[in-house]
Amino acid sequence: MTSTDGPTHADRERQVRGMEPVPHEKTDRDGLVRHFVDQLCSDFPPHMRADMREKVLAWLDNTILRMLKDSEPGDELWICRSRYIGPLAGHEGLGIVRSGTVLKYEPIIHY
Secondary structure, X not given: OOOOOOOOHHHHHHOOOOOOEEEEEEOOHHHHHHHHHHHXXXXXXXXXXXXXXXXXXXXXXXXXXXXHOOOOOOOEEEEEEEXXXXXXXXXXXXXXXXXXXXXXXXXXXXX
């Protein structure tokens, strides 16, 4: 699946049932930082956290800008996730949602 163009019909056909991204929680940049950046950076040793946090924040800001390019009124930032999350299965990421439909999706965490 291409995160910038959204899933094609062929991508949807190949998607394992339950692994398609669905809207989970409407958010903004601060909510994404709390949900993803803080979680990801907490796994690094203390002496590396500040540097990694800056790198992850820069990546997140670039990803948000890229995904919001060509956005239309009504498009919203959401934390999206697969319908199913379990042992070694599932994902969470950033989505652009319009009227309940995920238009673009960038996976961030794979389980």
